[in-house]
Each structure stands twice: as C-alpha cells, then as structure tokens.
Amino acid sequence: MDISSEHKILDLKNRIEASIVIWRRKMNQKDSKSAWGSAVSLEKRELFEERAETILLLLKQRFPGIPQSSLDVSKIQFNKVRVDSLSSEFYFILHLELNDRLNQQV
Numbered sequence: 001m002d003i004s005s006e007h008k009i010l011d012l013k014n015r016i017e018a019s020i021v022i023w024r025r026k027m028n029q030k031d032s033k034s035a036w037g038s039a040v041s042l043e044k045r046e047l048f049e050e051r052a053e054t055i056l057l058l059l060k061q062r063f064p065g066i067p068q069s070s071l072d073v074s075k076i077q078f079n080k081v082r083v084d085s086l087s088s089e090f091y092f093i094l095h096l097e098l099n100d101r102l103n104q105q106v
Contacts, residue, residue, distance in 0.1 A: 009059065009066055016056045017071045023049045 027045050060066070
C-alpha cells in the first residue's frame with residue numbers, strides 16, 4: 001500500500017469503502033449466480049469485509065485529518081436532500097393547516 005500522500009490515502013480509503021459496499025450487496029443478493037460464484041464461501045466474504053473495515057478504521061486513526069471519502073460525502077448530500085425535501089413537505093402541510101384554521105375563524 002502506498003500511503004505517501006494525502007491523495008493516495010484518500011484514494012485507498014475510497015476503494016476500501018467501495019469494496020465493502022459491493023461485498024455487502026453481494027452477500028445480501030438472493031441470486032445464486034453472483035460474480036463470487038461458489039468459489040468463495042459466505043464466511044470468507046464476511047472475513048474480507050471485516051478485514052477491509054479494520055484497515056479502514058486503522059487508516060482513519062492513523063490519519064485523522066484526511067478528508068471525507070466519496071461515500072461519506074454522498075451520504076451527507078443525500079441526507080441533506082432528504083431533509084430539504086421533508087422540510088418543504090412540512091412547510092406545505094403547516095401552511096395548509098394554518099389556512100384551514102384561519103378559514104374556520106372567519
């Protein structure tokens with residue numbers, strides 16, 4: 001592993017996180033014709049995932065100032081969009097409720 005620069009560390013972090021996501025999806029797949037085939041057992045897949053998570057944790061501990069991974073940034077952006085959407089819906093419902101109450105008072 002080449003961890004000689006921040007860019008290379010972040011690239012490694014991105015690759016490990018992407019691998020973990022892919023392994024989890026493949027483990028949860030119902031289709032028996034996954035790309036892993038029967039050559040790799042479920043236990044080995046779980047072991048690969050655990051080792052990758054351990055490496056990722058060690059990277060985060062050793063380089064605490066490293067920027068967020070692409071996956072982290074995507075999660076934050078997705079959650080921000082969801083919150084904005086929920087806020088808009090809440091505002092709309094609140095507006096309707098207030099209009100109904102004002103109309104009832106008249």
